[in-house]
Amino acid sequence: MVEQMAVFMENRQGRIMELAKTLKENAIDLITLSIADTKDFGILRCIARDNSKAQKVLKDAGFTVTTTKLIGVEVADEPGGMCDILTLLGDKNINIEYLYSYAHVATKKAIILFKVSDEELALKILNENGIKLLDNGVI
Amino acid sequence: MYFNKEIECMKRSELKALQSERLCALVKYVYERVPFYKNKMDALKLKPSDIKSIDDIVKLPFTEKTDLRDNYPFGLFAVDKKDVVRVHASSGTTGKMTVVGYTRDDLEVWAEVMARSLTCAGVTPDSTVHVAYGYGLFTGGFGAHCGAEKIGARVIPVSSGNTARQVTILKDFEATTLCCTPSYAAYIGESIRQHGYDIKDFKLKSGVFGAEPWTEELRSKIEQSLNLKAFDIYGLSEIIGPGVSIECNANKGLHVWEDHFYPEILGNDFEPLSDGETGELVFTTLTKQALPLLRYRTKDLCTLDRSVCVCGRTHARMGKITGRKDDMLIVRGINVFPSQIETVLMQMGYLSPTYQIIVGRENNTDTMEVKVELAQNMLSDVVANVESIIDDIGKRLYSVLGLNVKVRLVEANSIPRSEGKAVRVIDNRKNK
Numbered sequence: 001m002v003e004q005m006a007v008f009m010e011n012r013q014g015r016i017m018e019l020a021k022t023l024k025e026n027a028i029d030l031i032t033l034s035i036a037d038t039k040d041f042g043i044l045r046c047i048a049r050d051n052s053k054a055q056k057v058l059k060d061a062g063f064t065v066t067t068t069k070l071i072g073v074e075v076a077d078e079p080g081g082m083c084d085i086l087t088l089l090g091d092k093n094i095n096i097e098y099l100y101s102y103a104h105v106a107t108k109k110a111i112i113l114f115k116v117s118d119e120e121l122a123l124k125i126l127n128e129n130g131i132k133l134l135d136n137g138v139i
Numbered sequence: 140m141y142f143n144k145e146i147e148c149m150k151r152s153e154l155k156a157l158q159s160e161r162l163c164a165l166v167k168y169v170y171e172r173v174p175f176y177k178n179k180m181d182a183l184k185l186k187p188s189d190i191k192s193i194d195d196i197v198k199l200p201f202t203e204k205t206d207l208r209d210n211y212p213f214g215l216f217a218v219d220k221k222d223v224v225r226v227h228a229s230s231g232t233t234g235k236m237t238v239v240g241y242t243r244d245d246l247e248v249w250a251e252v253m254a255r256s257l258t259c260a261g262v263t264p265d266s267t268v269h270v271a272y273g274y275g276l277f278t279g280g281f282g283a284h285c286g287a288e289k290i291g292a293r294v295i296p297v298s299s300g301n302t303a304r305q306v307t308i309l310k311d312f313e314a315t316t317l318c319c320t321p322s323y324a325a326y327i328g329e330s331i332r333q334h335g336y337d338i339k340d341f342k343l344k345s346g347v348f349g350a351e352p353w354t355e356e357l358r359s360k361i362e363q364s365l366n367l368k369a370f371d372i373y374g375l376s377e378i379i380g381p382g383v384s385i386e387c388n389a390n391k392g393l394h395v396w397e398d399h400f401y402p403e404i405l406g407n408d409f410e411p412l413s414d415g416e417t418g419e420l421v422f423t424t425l426t427k428q429a430l431p432l433l434r435y436r437t438k439d440l441c442t443l444d445r446s447v448c449v450c451g452r453t454h455a456r457m458g459k460i461t462g463r464k465d466d467m468l469i470v471r472g473i474n475v476f477p478s479q480i481e482t483v484l485m486q487m488g489y490l491s492p493t494y495q496i497i498v499g500r501e502n503n504t505d506t507m508e509v510k511v512e513l514a515q516n517m518l519s520d521v522v523a524n525v526e527s528i529i530d531d532i533g534k535r536l537y538s539v540l541g542l543n544v545k546v547r548l549v550e551a552n553s554i555p556r557s558e559g560k561a562v563r564v565i566d567n568r569k570n571k
Binding site: 009038041062064068 | 548552
C-alpha cells in the first residue's frame with residue numbers, strides 16, 4: 001500500500017504557493033500531487049519521498065493533514081495498461097473512489113494509484129492475478 | 140381611533156391604581172402556584188403581603204430566559220395543564236426551546252392587545268388584513284390573526300413564504316393592511332416591482348411590521364415601495380407575543396399596553412432609570428394566567444416615555460430597540476444565539492470547533508453564513524465526505540434554529556482571534 005497525505009485548502013489566493021513554500025524550505029521532494037476542488041475548498045493529495053517528515057512540517061506550518069493508504073500498481077506504459085486492471089476490479093463490482101497515475105518515461109512503466117470501495121477484495125483480486133503492488137519505497 | 144378608549148386613554152393615576160391592584164393579585168397568585176417564584180421570594184424573605192402597590196415591584200425577583208429553559212417545558216406554568224388551550228415556542232440558547240402557554244383568558248387578552256395595536260395602525264371592521272407572519276409555534280401569525288379577527292376585519296392567513304403567491308393574493312384579495320417582518324415587507328415591495336405590477340393597483344393602506352429591529356431608512360423604503368404607512372410593532376412570546384407595544388400615528392415611540400404588561404427600564408446595576416434614559420427593558424405580566432412572569436428581562440435596550448401622547452393615549456411609549464444586553468442576534472425574525480452553533484458542533488463530536496457567524500443583508504433579506512474551522516477529525520481525502528459534513532452541519536443548524544444557513548468550512552486558525560477569543564459574530568447589517 002502507498003501512504004498519501006490529504007491537506008485541506010480553502011479556495012483562496014496563494015494557499016497552494018504557501019504549501020509549496022513550506023515544502024521547499026524543508027527540502028521535501030514530492031512524487032505526486034493532485035487537487036480535488038469544489039467551489040469553496042479543495043483537498044490536496046500528495047505523496048512525498050519522506051511522507052512522515054512532510055506531514056510534520058505541514059502540520060507545524062498550520063495545515064490540517066490526514067493520511068490514507070492507496071493501492072498502487074505498476075503496469076506497462078502502453079494502450080490498455082490501465083484498462084486491464086480496472087476490468088479486473090470492475091468485474092467484481094468494485095468502485096473506484098478516485099484515481100491518478102503517472103508514467104516513468106525511462107522504464108516505460110506507468111504507476112496507477114487509487115482508492116476503492118472494497119479494499120480487501122481489491123487486494124485479493126490483484127494478488128490472485130499476479131499484479132505487482134507497490135509501497136512508498138518503490139513508487 | 141381607539142379600540143378600547145376607556146383603557147387606552149385612562150388617566151395615569153387611574154392606570155397606576157389598576158396596575159397596583161393587579162400586581163398585588165399577581166404576586167399572591169404566583170407565590171401560591173409557581174414553586175420557582177415561591178422559592179425566589181422566600182430567599183428574599185419577601186411575602187406577597189409586602190407588595191402593596193406597583194412601586195413595590197422593585198422588591199421582586201427577576202426572571203430570565205434561562206429560567207424558562209431550566210424549567211422546560213411547562214415548569215413555570217401556573218395553571219393545570221387542562222386549562223392551557225394554546226402552546227407556542229421559540230428557540231432558546233442551547234437547543235432547548237422557550238415554551239409558553241395560554242389559558243382561554245390569556246388568548247382573550249392577547250386578542251385584545253393585538254386589536255388595540257392593529258387599530259393604532261388603522262385597522263377597522265372594513266379592513267382586509269393579510270398576515271404573512273409565519274403560523275406555527277412562532278407567535279407572529281396567530282397573534283396578528285386573532286387581533287384582526289377581534290376587530291372584525293377580514294383576515295387572510297397566508298403565513299410566510301412563496302412571495303409570488305403573496306403578491307397575487309395581496310392584489311386580488313385587496314388587502315388594506317399587511318402584517319409581516321419589515322425585511323419581508325421590503326422584499327415583497329421589490330417583488331411587486333419585479334413582477335411588473337403597479338403599486339397603485341393595490342389597496343394597501345398600512346403595514347404592521349415587527350419581530351426584528353429595523354431602521355428609519357428601511358421604513359421609508361417600505362412606505363414608498365408598498366405605498367402604505369408602516370407601523371413598528373413589538374412583542375415577545377414570553378410576555379404574550381406580538382402586541383406588547385406598537386406605534387401610533389404620531390410615530391413617537393411604541394405604546395406599551397401597560398394595563399397588562401408593566402414596563403421598567405433598568406440600568407447596569409438594575410437601578411430604575413428615568414424617562415429618556417437607555418437601559419434594559421423589563422416586563423411584568425400583570426394579568427397572565429398560564430405563564431405569569433415577574434420582571435422578565437428582555438435584554439433589549441431602549442428608553443421609556445410616560446408623558447401623554449398627542450394621539451391621546453396615556454400608555455407609556457418605548458423607543459426603538461437600540462441594542463441587546465446579550466449576544467442574541469435576530470436573523471429574518473428568528474432569535475439566534477451564537478452558543479447554539481457551538482452546541483451543534485459539539486454534539487457532532489468535533490473537537491473544539493471554532494466558528495464565526497457572518498450576518499448580512501441582500502435584497503433586504505438577512506443572510507447568515509457560518510464559517511467553521513476544520514477540525515482534524517473532519518478531514519478526509521474524499522471530497523464527498525467533507526461535503527457531507529458541511530451538509531450535515533447545515534441540516535442540524537436548520538433543525539435547531541429553523542433557519543437556512545450557509546456553512547463554509549475554513550482552514551484551522553484562519554478565524555481572527557482577539558485576545559485569544561475568536562470573534563464570534565460579524566454583523567454587516569446597517570441597523571443592528
